[in-house]
Amino acid sequence: MEEKLNNLVQRITASSQPDEVKAELFDTISRGMHALVWPVLLKYIPTERLKGYAEHPETITVDSYIDLISEASGVQDGQAMKDLEQVVNTVLDDVGKVLTKYHIE
Amino acid sequence: MAEAGIVNETETQTERPPVVAEVEQVFADKQEELNQALEPEKLSIYRQYRKEFQEHVLANMTEEEQGKIRTRLADFRNKLGAGYRDASIRVKDLVRNTTSLPYVLFGKGWPKGENYEHEIARAKAWGDLTDARMRMRLEERKAYQDSTLATFIKGTGKWALAGGVFGAIPGGVAAIPAAAVGAAVGGTAEVAYSKAQRVVDKIFGPPISVAR
Numbered sequence: 001m002e003e004k005l006n007n008l009v010q011r012i013t014a015s016s017q018p019d020e021v022k023a024e025l026f027d028t029i030s031r032g033m034h035a036l037v038w039p040v041l042l043k044y045i046p047t048e049r050l051k052g053y054a055e056h057p058e059t060i061t062v063d064s065y066i067d068l069i070s071e072a073s074g075v076q077d078g079q080a081m082k083d084l085e086q087v088v089n090t091v092l093d094d095v096g097k098v099l100t101k102y103h104i105e
Numbered sequence: 106m107a108e109a110g111i112v113n114e115t116e117t118q119t120e121r122p123p124v125v126a127e128v129e130q131v132f133a134d135k136q137e138e139l140n141q142a143l144e145p146e147k148l149s150i151y152r153q154y155r156k157e158f159q160e161h162v163l164a165n166m167t168e169e170e171q172g173k174i175r176t177r178l179a180d181f182r183n184k185l186g187a188g189y190r191d192a193s194i195r196v197k198d199l200v201r202n203t204t205s206l207p208y209v210l211f212g213k214g215w216p217k218g219e220n221y222e223h224e225i226a227r228a229k230a231w232g233d234l235t236d237a238r239m240r241m242r243l244e245e246r247k248a249y250q251d252s253t254l255a256t257f258i259k260g261t262g263k264w265a266l267a268g269g270v271f272g273a274i275p276g277g278v279a280a281i282p283a284a285a286v287g288a289a290v291g292g293t294a295e296v297a298y299s300k301a302q303r304v305v306d307k308i309f310g311p312p313i314s315v316a317r
Contacts, residue, residue, distance in 0.1 A: 001193060001195055002193065002305065003194050003268035006193075006305050009304045013229070014302065017122075017124070017144070017232055021122045021125060021173050024121065024122065024125045025124065025128060026304055027127055028125055028128050028129045028132070029128065029132075029267065030180075031132075032128070032131070032132030032133075032136075033199060034131065034199060034202065034203050035134075035136055036132070036135060036136060036139065037134060037200055037203035037204065038151075038194065038203065038204075039136055039140050039143065040139060041200070041204070042143055042147060042148070042151055042234075043139075043143060045144070045151075045155065047144050047146075047147050047150065047252045050150050050151060051150050051299055053154050053157070054150050054151075054153040054154040054157055057157035057160070057161045058161070060154070060157055060158050060161055060162055062162060062177055063177065065158060065162075066177060066180075066181045069181070069204045070181065070184060070185075073200060074186060080126070080191050080200075081192035081196050081197065081200065082192060084192075084196055084199065084200065085193060085196045087135065088196070088199070089313050091131060091132060091135050094135075094249070095128050098127045098128050098131060099124070099128075101127070102124040102127075104124070104205055105172060105303065
Protein backbone atom coordinates (compact mmCIF):
# COMPACT_ATOMS: atom_id res chain seq x y z
CA MET A 1 0.00 0.00 0.00
CA GLU A 2 2.72 2.43 0.95
CA GLU A 3 4.62 1.65 -2.24
CA LYS A 4 1.54 2.33 -4.35
CA LEU A 5 0.87 5.58 -2.55
CA ASN A 6 4.49 6.61 -2.79
CA ASN A 7 4.38 6.02 -6.52
CA LEU A 8 1.25 8.16 -6.92
CA VAL A 9 2.72 10.95 -4.82
CA GLN A 10 5.90 10.97 -6.84
CA ARG A 11 3.94 11.10 -10.08
CA ILE A 12 1.87 14.00 -8.85
CA THR A 13 4.89 15.80 -7.44
CA ALA A 14 6.79 15.49 -10.70
CA SER A 15 3.84 16.53 -12.86
CA SER A 16 3.29 19.94 -14.39
CA GLN A 17 0.04 20.43 -12.50
CA PRO A 18 -0.18 23.70 -10.55
CA ASP A 19 0.84 23.44 -6.91
CA GLU A 20 -2.75 24.11 -5.81
CA VAL A 21 -3.98 21.13 -7.80
CA LYS A 22 -1.22 18.94 -6.39
CA ALA A 23 -2.17 19.99 -2.88
CA GLU A 24 -5.83 19.27 -3.59
CA LEU A 25 -4.96 15.84 -4.92
CA PHE A 26 -2.93 14.99 -1.83
CA ASP A 27 -5.71 16.23 0.41
CA THR A 28 -8.33 14.28 -1.53
CA ILE A 29 -6.30 11.08 -1.35
CA SER A 30 -5.69 11.52 2.36
CA ARG A 31 -9.33 12.18 3.22
CA GLY A 32 -10.46 9.43 0.87
CA MET A 33 -8.25 6.81 2.46
CA HIS A 34 -9.35 7.71 5.96
CA ALA A 35 -12.98 7.73 4.87
CA LEU A 36 -12.71 4.08 3.86
CA VAL A 37 -11.85 2.91 7.37
CA TRP A 38 -15.27 3.08 8.99
CA PRO A 39 -17.24 1.29 6.27
CA VAL A 40 -14.77 -1.59 6.53
CA LEU A 41 -14.86 -1.66 10.34
CA LEU A 42 -18.64 -1.44 10.44
CA LYS A 43 -18.81 -4.70 8.54
CA TYR A 44 -17.30 -6.37 11.60
CA ILE A 45 -19.35 -4.61 14.27
CA PRO A 46 -22.43 -6.62 15.28
CA THR A 47 -25.49 -4.61 14.31
CA GLU A 48 -27.50 -5.55 17.38
CA ARG A 49 -24.73 -4.45 19.70
CA LEU A 50 -24.38 -1.12 17.96
CA LYS A 51 -28.14 -0.70 18.03
CA GLY A 52 -28.19 -1.47 21.73
CA TYR A 53 -25.73 1.32 22.44
CA ALA A 54 -27.50 3.76 20.14
CA GLU A 55 -30.85 3.11 21.81
CA HIS A 56 -29.42 3.29 25.33
CA PRO A 57 -26.95 6.17 25.27
CA GLU A 58 -26.31 5.80 28.99
CA THR A 59 -24.41 2.60 28.15
CA ILE A 60 -22.03 4.38 25.83
CA THR A 61 -18.70 4.93 27.48
CA VAL A 62 -15.15 5.37 26.29
CA ASP A 63 -14.44 1.81 27.39
CA SER A 64 -17.36 0.36 25.48
CA TYR A 65 -16.36 2.37 22.43
CA ILE A 66 -12.81 1.03 22.60
CA ASP A 67 -14.08 -2.51 23.06
CA LEU A 68 -16.29 -2.10 20.03
CA ILE A 69 -13.43 -0.92 17.83
CA SER A 70 -11.00 -3.48 19.19
CA GLU A 71 -13.36 -6.30 18.42
CA ALA A 72 -14.25 -4.87 15.04
CA SER A 73 -10.60 -4.60 14.13
CA GLY A 74 -10.46 -8.33 14.49
CA VAL A 75 -8.79 -9.28 17.72
CA GLN A 76 -8.30 -12.84 16.54
CA ASP A 77 -6.77 -12.45 13.14
CA GLY A 78 -7.06 -8.81 12.12
CA GLN A 79 -9.29 -9.63 9.18
CA ALA A 80 -10.61 -6.07 9.08
CA MET A 81 -7.07 -4.77 8.68
CA LYS A 82 -6.46 -7.15 5.81
CA ASP A 83 -9.73 -6.11 4.20
CA LEU A 84 -8.86 -2.46 4.58
CA GLU A 85 -5.45 -2.91 3.03
CA GLN A 86 -6.99 -4.70 0.07
CA VAL A 87 -9.66 -2.02 -0.36
CA VAL A 88 -7.13 0.81 -0.22
CA ASN A 89 -4.81 -0.98 -2.65
CA THR A 90 -7.65 -1.37 -5.14
CA VAL A 91 -8.61 2.27 -4.84
CA LEU A 92 -5.03 3.45 -5.23
CA ASP A 93 -4.79 1.42 -8.43
CA ASP A 94 -7.92 3.18 -9.70
CA VAL A 95 -6.50 6.56 -8.71
CA GLY A 96 -3.40 5.68 -10.71
CA LYS A 97 -5.57 5.09 -13.76
CA VAL A 98 -7.18 8.50 -13.35
CA LEU A 99 -3.77 10.13 -13.10
CA THR A 100 -2.67 8.34 -16.27
CA LYS A 101 -5.77 9.64 -18.02
CA TYR A 102 -4.64 13.16 -17.16
CA HIS A 103 -1.07 12.41 -18.29
CA ILE A 104 0.27 12.47 -14.77
CA GLU A 105 2.81 9.77 -15.46
CA MET B 106 -16.01 13.83 0.80
CA ALA B 107 -17.75 12.67 3.91
CA GLU B 108 -15.97 12.33 7.21
CA ALA B 109 -15.27 8.95 8.74
CA GLY B 110 -16.79 7.00 5.92
CA ILE B 111 -20.26 8.35 6.33
CA VAL B 112 -22.12 9.96 3.50
CA ASN B 113 -22.81 13.56 4.36
CA GLU B 114 -26.02 14.67 2.76
CA THR B 115 -25.45 18.35 3.48
CA GLU B 116 -22.03 18.56 1.90
CA THR B 117 -22.03 20.64 -1.24
CA GLN B 118 -19.71 20.07 -4.14
CA THR B 119 -17.54 23.01 -5.07
CA GLU B 120 -16.02 23.28 -8.48
CA ARG B 121 -12.78 21.37 -8.60
CA PRO B 122 -10.16 20.66 -11.21
CA PRO B 123 -11.34 17.65 -13.27
CA VAL B 124 -8.51 15.38 -12.14
CA VAL B 125 -9.26 16.15 -8.48
CA ALA B 126 -12.96 15.58 -9.02
CA GLU B 127 -12.32 12.22 -10.66
CA VAL B 128 -9.97 11.07 -7.92
CA GLU B 129 -12.53 12.10 -5.35
CA GLN B 130 -15.16 10.16 -7.28
CA VAL B 131 -13.01 7.02 -7.15
CA PHE B 132 -12.99 7.18 -3.36
CA ALA B 133 -16.66 8.10 -3.17
CA ASP B 134 -17.63 5.16 -5.39
CA LYS B 135 -15.67 2.71 -3.26
CA GLN B 136 -17.12 4.17 -0.10
CA GLU B 137 -20.61 3.84 -1.51
CA GLU B 138 -19.91 0.27 -2.58
CA LEU B 139 -18.76 -0.61 0.94
CA ASN B 140 -21.73 1.13 2.51
CA GLN B 141 -24.12 -0.70 0.20
CA ALA B 142 -22.61 -4.00 1.25
CA LEU B 143 -23.51 -3.35 4.90
CA GLU B 144 -26.67 -4.64 6.44
CA PRO B 145 -29.67 -2.35 5.87
CA GLU B 146 -29.93 0.44 8.43
CA LYS B 147 -26.49 -0.24 9.86
CA LEU B 148 -25.26 3.09 8.62
CA SER B 149 -28.10 5.00 10.24
CA ILE B 150 -27.59 3.07 13.47
CA TYR B 151 -23.92 3.99 13.39
CA ARG B 152 -24.80 7.66 12.81
CA GLN B 153 -27.10 7.54 15.81
CA TYR B 154 -24.41 5.86 17.92
CA ARG B 155 -21.86 8.46 16.89
CA LYS B 156 -24.26 11.29 17.72
CA GLU B 157 -24.99 9.83 21.13
CA PHE B 158 -21.29 9.27 21.76
CA GLN B 159 -20.59 12.91 21.06
CA GLU B 160 -23.53 14.26 23.03
CA HIS B 161 -23.44 11.97 26.04
CA VAL B 162 -19.80 11.12 26.44
CA LEU B 163 -17.56 13.70 24.85
CA ALA B 164 -19.53 16.88 25.39
CA ASN B 165 -19.91 16.28 29.12
CA MET B 166 -16.41 15.14 29.82
CA THR B 167 -14.53 16.84 32.62
CA GLU B 168 -10.85 17.76 32.44
CA GLU B 169 -10.03 14.82 34.68
CA GLU B 170 -12.01 12.44 32.49
CA GLN B 171 -10.24 13.80 29.43
CA GLY B 172 -6.97 12.79 31.06
CA LYS B 173 -8.31 9.30 31.68
CA ILE B 174 -9.55 8.89 28.15
CA ARG B 175 -6.05 9.56 26.90
CA THR B 176 -4.70 6.71 28.96
CA ARG B 177 -7.37 4.34 27.75
CA LEU B 178 -6.82 5.38 24.15
CA ALA B 179 -3.08 4.91 24.59
CA ASP B 180 -3.71 1.31 25.62
CA PHE B 181 -6.04 0.85 22.69
CA ARG B 182 -3.56 2.28 20.21
CA ASN B 183 -0.75 0.16 21.58
CA LYS B 184 -2.95 -2.91 21.30
CA LEU B 185 -3.74 -2.12 17.67
CA GLY B 186 -0.13 -1.36 16.94
CA ALA B 187 1.24 -4.51 18.53
CA GLY B 188 -1.26 -6.94 17.06
CA TYR B 189 -2.07 -8.15 13.59
CA ARG B 190 1.37 -8.90 12.28
CA ASP B 191 0.05 -9.42 8.77
CA ALA B 192 -1.24 -5.87 8.59
CA SER B 193 1.13 -3.12 7.60
CA ILE B 194 2.05 -0.31 9.95
CA ARG B 195 0.34 2.13 7.61
CA VAL B 196 -2.99 0.31 7.81
CA LYS B 197 -2.75 0.39 11.56
CA ASP B 198 -2.01 4.11 11.40
CA LEU B 199 -5.08 4.63 9.24
CA VAL B 200 -7.29 2.75 11.68
CA ARG B 201 -5.78 4.36 14.73
CA ASN B 202 -6.08 7.87 13.34
CA THR B 203 -9.62 7.36 12.17
CA THR B 204 -11.10 5.54 15.13
CA SER B 205 -9.76 7.80 17.81
CA LEU B 206 -12.98 9.69 17.74
CA PRO B 207 -12.13 12.11 20.52
CA TYR B 208 -9.11 13.17 18.53
CA VAL B 209 -11.14 13.60 15.41
CA LEU B 210 -13.30 15.95 17.41
CA PHE B 211 -10.44 18.16 18.54
CA GLY B 212 -11.22 21.54 17.11
CA LYS B 213 -14.83 20.54 16.48
CA GLY B 214 -16.42 21.40 19.75
CA TRP B 215 -14.08 19.49 22.00
CA PRO B 216 -13.41 21.53 25.17
CA LYS B 217 -10.24 23.43 24.46
CA GLY B 218 -8.54 22.74 27.75
CA GLU B 219 -5.18 21.37 28.66
CA ASN B 220 -5.42 18.37 26.36
CA TYR B 221 -6.33 20.47 23.36
CA GLU B 222 -3.17 22.52 23.77
CA HIS B 223 -1.21 19.32 24.25
CA GLU B 224 -2.64 17.89 21.05
CA ILE B 225 -1.81 21.00 19.04
CA ALA B 226 1.72 20.95 20.46
CA ARG B 227 2.06 17.27 19.57
CA ALA B 228 0.92 17.88 16.01
CA LYS B 229 3.42 20.71 15.68
CA ALA B 230 6.19 18.55 17.13
CA TRP B 231 5.36 15.88 14.57
CA GLY B 232 5.65 18.42 11.76
CA ASP B 233 8.99 19.61 13.12
CA LEU B 234 10.20 16.04 13.43
CA THR B 235 9.26 15.31 9.84
CA ASP B 236 11.17 18.37 8.69
CA ALA B 237 14.15 17.34 10.79
CA ARG B 238 14.09 13.84 9.33
CA MET B 239 14.01 15.24 5.82
CA ARG B 240 16.92 17.56 6.56
CA MET B 241 18.85 14.70 8.07
CA ARG B 242 18.31 12.51 5.00
CA LEU B 243 19.45 15.32 2.74
CA GLU B 244 22.55 15.98 4.82
CA GLU B 245 23.43 12.30 4.86
CA ARG B 246 22.95 12.04 1.14
CA LYS B 247 24.95 15.22 0.57
CA ALA B 248 27.84 13.80 2.57
CA TYR B 249 27.64 10.67 0.46
CA GLN B 250 27.53 12.75 -2.72
CA ASP B 251 30.52 14.80 -1.64
CA SER B 252 32.41 11.64 -0.96
CA THR B 253 31.39 10.14 -4.30
CA LEU B 254 32.16 13.37 -6.09
CA ALA B 255 35.63 13.49 -4.55
CA THR B 256 36.28 9.95 -5.76
CA PHE B 257 34.80 10.80 -9.15
CA ILE B 258 37.00 13.85 -9.60
CA LYS B 259 40.04 12.01 -8.32
CA GLY B 260 39.46 9.17 -10.75
CA THR B 261 38.59 11.28 -13.76
CA GLY B 262 41.44 13.60 -12.97
CA LYS B 263 43.77 10.70 -13.43
CA TRP B 264 42.06 9.81 -16.70
CA ALA B 265 42.33 13.44 -17.85
CA LEU B 266 46.01 13.44 -17.11
CA ALA B 267 46.30 10.21 -19.03
CA GLY B 268 44.65 11.86 -22.06
CA GLY B 269 41.29 10.09 -21.67
CA VAL B 270 37.90 11.43 -22.60
CA PHE B 271 37.79 13.96 -19.81
CA GLY B 272 40.97 15.46 -21.05
CA ALA B 273 38.91 16.94 -23.87
CA ILE B 274 36.96 19.16 -21.52
CA PRO B 275 38.33 22.68 -21.68
CA GLY B 276 39.83 23.41 -18.31
CA GLY B 277 39.70 19.78 -17.32
CA VAL B 278 37.47 18.14 -14.78
CA ALA B 279 37.83 21.05 -12.40
CA ALA B 280 35.75 23.12 -14.84
CA ILE B 281 32.66 20.96 -14.27
CA PRO B 282 30.37 22.83 -11.90
CA ALA B 283 30.26 20.83 -8.69
CA ALA B 284 26.50 21.35 -8.38
CA ALA B 285 25.89 19.85 -11.82
CA VAL B 286 27.90 16.77 -10.99
CA GLY B 287 26.22 16.49 -7.61
CA ALA B 288 22.81 16.56 -9.28
CA ALA B 289 23.91 13.92 -11.74
CA VAL B 290 25.08 11.71 -8.90
CA GLY B 291 21.61 11.73 -7.42
CA GLY B 292 20.98 14.93 -5.57
CA THR B 293 17.89 15.87 -7.54
CA ALA B 294 16.37 12.43 -7.15
CA GLU B 295 16.94 12.56 -3.42
CA VAL B 296 15.13 15.87 -3.05
CA ALA B 297 12.16 14.45 -4.98
CA TYR B 298 12.16 11.32 -2.85
CA SER B 299 12.22 13.20 0.41
CA LYS B 300 9.40 15.49 -0.62
CA ALA B 301 7.29 12.56 -1.76
CA GLN B 302 7.97 10.63 1.41
CA ARG B 303 6.99 13.60 3.46
CA VAL B 304 3.70 13.88 1.59
CA VAL B 305 3.08 10.17 2.11
CA ASP B 306 3.68 10.63 5.82
CA LYS B 307 1.19 13.45 5.89
CA ILE B 308 -1.41 11.49 3.95
CA PHE B 309 -1.34 8.65 6.44
CA GLY B 310 -1.45 11.12 9.29
CA PRO B 311 0.90 11.58 12.18
CA PRO B 312 2.06 8.48 13.99
CA ILE B 313 0.22 9.02 17.23
CA SER B 314 1.57 8.54 20.68
CA VAL B 315 -0.81 9.57 23.38
CA ALA B 316 1.61 9.18 26.25
CA ARG B 317 1.53 12.38 28.22
